[in-house]
Amino acid sequence: MMVRGQGCFLYDETGKEYLDGAAGIATNALGHNHPAMIEALQDQAQRLWHCSNMYRNPALEAFADALIAVSPPARKVFFCSSGSEAVETAIKTIRRYHHVRGDTGRTEILVVDGGFHGRTTGALAACSNPASKEGYAPLMQGFRTIPFHDLEALERAISAHTAAIILEPIQGEGGVRVHDAHYLQQLRHLCSTHGALLCLDEVQCGYGRTGSMYAFLQSNITPDLWTVAKGIGGGFPLAAMLATEEVASCMTQGTHGGTYGGNPLACAVGLSVLNIVQSEGFLAQVQRVGDYFHHHLQQLQQRHPHIIAEVRGRGLMLGLSLHPAIDKYAFTDALRHKGLLLAPAVSHVVRIVPPLIFAPQHVDQACSILEDVCHPWI
Numbered sequence: 001m002m003v004r005g006q007g008c009f010l011y012d013e014t015g016k017e018y019l020d021g022a023a024g025i026a027t028n029a030l031g032h033n034h035p036a037m038i039e040a041l042q043d044q045a046q047r048l049w050h051c052s053n054m055y056r057n058p059a060l061e062a063f064a065d066a067l068i069a070v071s072p073p074a075r076k077v078f079f080c081s082s083g084s085e086a087v088e089t090a091i092k093t094i095r096r097y098h099h100v101r102g103d104t105g106r107t108e109i110l111v112v113d114g115g116f117h118g119r120t121t122g123a124l125a126a127c128s129n130p131a132s133k134e135g136y137a138p139l140m141q142g143f144r145t146i147p148f149h150d151l152e153a154l155e156r157a158i159s160a161h162t163a164a165i166i167l168e169p170i171q172g173e174g175g176v177r178v179h180d181a182h183y184l185q186q187l188r189h190l191c192s193t194h195g196a197l198l199c200l201d202e203v204q205c206g207y208g209r210t211g212s213m214y215a216f217l218q219s220n221i222t223p224d225l226w227t228v229a230k231g232i233g234g235g236f237p238l239a240a241m242l243a244t245e246e247v248a249s250c251m252t253q254g255t256h257g258g259t260y261g262g263n264p265l266a267c268a269v270g271l272s273v274l275n276i277v278q279s280e281g282f283l284a285q286v287q288r289v290g291d292y293f294h295h296h297l298q299q300l301q302q303r304h305p306h307i308i309a310e311v312r313g314r315g316l317m318l319g320l321s322l323h324p325a326i327d328k329y330a331f332t333d334a335l336r337h338k339g340l341l342l343a344p345a346v347s348h349v350v351r352i353v354p355p356l357i358f359a360p361q362h363v364d365q366a367c368s369i370l371e372d373v374c375h376p377w378i
């Protein structure tokens with residue numbers, strides 16, 4: 001029972017302190033109780049909480065302008081409250097884009113094995129994990145799953161019927177699996193030559209988590225549209241879909257919406273997070289601390305290869321792939337007892353997705369708890 005947070009730490013009802021290596025599943029980008037976020041929220045709370053999208057509001061416009069300024073080639077943004085909603089918006093935009101152009105045969109959306117895009121019915125249809133879909137059939141049609149990181153399979157699957165490809169540059173729930181730059185560049189090329197849209201799901205890997213504003217920037221590609229959530233609100237329910245002018249032009253007034261989209265409280269908090277993520281040196285520090293963490297985890301792996309099979313990830317989106325004999329829940333429970341919070345993913349992977357303000361001393365503390373837990377295991 002967590003009752004309080006401060007910086008990179010959470011406190012339970014007994015007062016016990018935990019180093020937060022999970023950040024509410026890659027969400028509390030600035031940790032807990034950040035003064036700039038509190039100030040932004042309190043200030044906005046005294047002005048205007050909500051007025052719907054029937055009217056303009058300054059918090060929305062300030063945040064939209066600031067986000068677009070750091071998100072080329074996007075020229076338009078749609079705000080909503082969760083990653084799933086952002087993915088639903090992307091699916092609708094993809095469908096409508098081809099519809100408006102009269103390209104009605106383009107109905108198939110390719111998705112990647114192991115991908116996770118949310119739990120609303122459209123987003124769920126784009127996921128590949130059968131367990132999360134069980135009992136909800138029939139889901140939205142028109143999705144086809146291609147194998148992870150397999151360019152030949154992608155070349156075989158893409159056609160004049162492909163409306164888009166949706167994928168995470170780095171899979172989160174799927175076990176911190178990285179699509180490398182070559183794969184993403186080929187993917188971009190194939191989409192462009194076949195007239196399909198490239199939609200990246202940056203809900204978990206984006207917004208500074210890997211040391212650049214968006215993960216795709218490290219592969220020198222740009223998508224046609226993309227989704228963000230989690231870190232964008234730093235813990236306040238906020239998400240967005242960004243798109244180029246051309247793609248967004250199909251979404252005219254009345255074609256999509258939501259009561260809370262562009263909510264002033266959320267946008268005020270979002271702007272306070274963005275200002276810090278964009279401040280000088282912030283992303284470089286995420287990269288440095290991520291590299292330092294990765295290095296120490298690799299050393300840990302070498303000392304305990306019978307427990308940790310592999311270290312994965314980039315920046316502060318890291319994963320430990322455990323040996324199949326190790327139960328990931330028992331492992332994370334043991335860590336929690338010793339004061340470190342991590343987040344299980346699929347199969348044998350445990351995610352390390354701390355606040356982006358993690359410092360080297362937090363890494364040292366996390367590695368020392370990991371060492372303690374690995375030591376007597378088995």
Ligand SMILES: Cc1ncc(COP(=O)(O)O)c(C=O)c1O
Binds near residue numbers: 201229
């Ligand atoms: C890549 C990705 N897309 C979409 C979602 C769905 O986001 P939300 O849980 O905010 O609906 C998640 C959630 O974990 C995610 O990791």
